[in-house]
């Protein structure tokens with residue numbers, strides 16, 4: 093920190109002991125909503141998660157399973173996980189893993205990428221920064237390439253920001269612009285790609301009227317092209333590289349609208365998984381490969397699914413796939429995506445300065461931590477948790493375990509994912525007695541929820557509940573404490589609704605499946621035999637959110653939380 097007088101030392105909590113083992117479980121995409129057939133959490137058998145909500149008069153309850161859960165009515169509540177509570181621009185912004193885990197781990201609410209980019213564009217400061225000046229150096233002779241998610245979902249990127257950047261860059265000297273678009277269908281309805289392409293094409297046509305040579309150059313579905321994360325499957329990034337840099341793809345079209353419409357018409361096609369395509373001119377030549385002297389901007393503000401491409405674009409030493417040709421470019425990210433790796437080294441907007449996270453404090457105060465998930469969510473409980481930094485703070489105090497995810501499948505075919513494997517690792521870590529905090533992310537509700545497959549999502553929710561049971565069982569055995577919560581909603585609502593909450597029908601009278609996250613609150617439950625009697629959720633914090641969890645957990649480890657953290661959710665009453 094460099095601030096004089098700063099100390100990592102946390103004060104002892106006056107009433108709560110140190111040394112308890114805390115099982116900290118984040119259910120990804122697990123919100124609370126009214127029960128109906130599209131609420132997969134409600135439909136699924138989830139006895140453990142249900143038990144936390146039940147009203148009981150006694151502290152220890154037996155819920156009819158082979159172990160006892162210690163809980164009580166004042167040990168379950170809902171917290172906010174979307175909009176301003178997690179640093180997003182408006183209350184209409186659904187939560188997501190990045191902002192959710194940042195808030196959970198950092199204990200404070202930071203203006204997040206979406207908001208920071210909005211502000212930088214509105215004030216024009218984005219054009220005064222080092223990053224823009226760096227790419228601007230190529231505008232005279234080279235092409236400006238914009239690569240990213242074409243969507244108004246607001247999770248990874250936003251179309252209006254792309255539109256402003258196109259305008260701003262063209263007004264500041266960009267003469268030749270190529271957009272490499274990725275279709276969404278995950279943060280927005282499947283099929284919405286067509287409308288987004290139309291909007292973008294209109295904008296590009298207007299630029300062309302002004303004499304700027306602006307076109308879409310390539311595309312593909314976000315889950316199949318470019319936007320992999322945590323190095324799960326480099327083939328995804330390679331497909332993008334081939335189209336964007338080399339101008340090669342199995343599908344060639346003369347315009348992007350035709351491309352998206354035709355590729356969507358294939359059986360089982362959807363926006364998330366559209367195959368890669370390139371746009372070619374009348375002679376069949378790709379209109380926009382990335383070549384020496386060009387500028388490249390990755391327009392997503394969110395980090396996880398841009399880091400791999402950023403590495404491919406920036407690193408000299410790179411062996412993840414054969415890049416064939418490595419263009420000499422000026423590359424900038426919309427944000428810097430990894431604070432530890434300083435990747436990319438040039439960026440248009442500075443990321444939120446998330447520092448002094450709970451993980452770092454706890455390490456400095458002797459709390460030994462184990463964190464685990466499977467690949468697709470591994471960075472959530474490590475990288476996002478620690479404020480978008482890869483690696484641990486102190487490898488002697490922390491152990492991070494990644495269970496390899498299945499590759500090349502959509503998770504509705506494997507809805508149990510690695511939930512039990514994650515729970516087994518957590519169980520073993522708890523029983524080993526080596527750790528004070530055992531932290532996991534259970535991906536099922538979210539990853540399967542994103543497929544839009546309701547039956548599979550029900551299976552997924554059940555699997556996550558079984559994993560919670562295994563972890564809590566271990567906590568019971570060691571006399572520990574559990575904290576079970578979620579990062580945002582998803583599986584609790586799988587249908588698009590009208591303003592009154594009724595399922596909305598499309599033109600053909602079918603319901604519209606909601607693959608995205610939601611605006612719903614998420615549960616938090618605390619319990620376990622190690623919880624001091626008299627600990628309960630405070631009644632004076634009705635608007636508590638994810639950022640209040642860090643102070644709560646720090647308290648349960650026996651410390652007073654740093655004074656600038658959002659307040660704790662718990663109090664200790666005399667018993």
Ligand SMILES: O=C(O)[C@@H](CO)OP(=O)(O)O
Pocket residue numbers: 120121187188189190247248278279397538
């Ligand atoms: O898959 C992702 O990238 C997002 C949705 O766009 O989900 P989550 O925030 O849960 O990681």
Ligand SMILES: [Mn+2]
Pocket residue numbers: 120121188189190192538579580
């Ligand atoms: Mn999530």
Ligand SMILES: [Mn+2]
Pocket residue numbers: 121189538539542582609
């Ligand atoms: Mn998700």
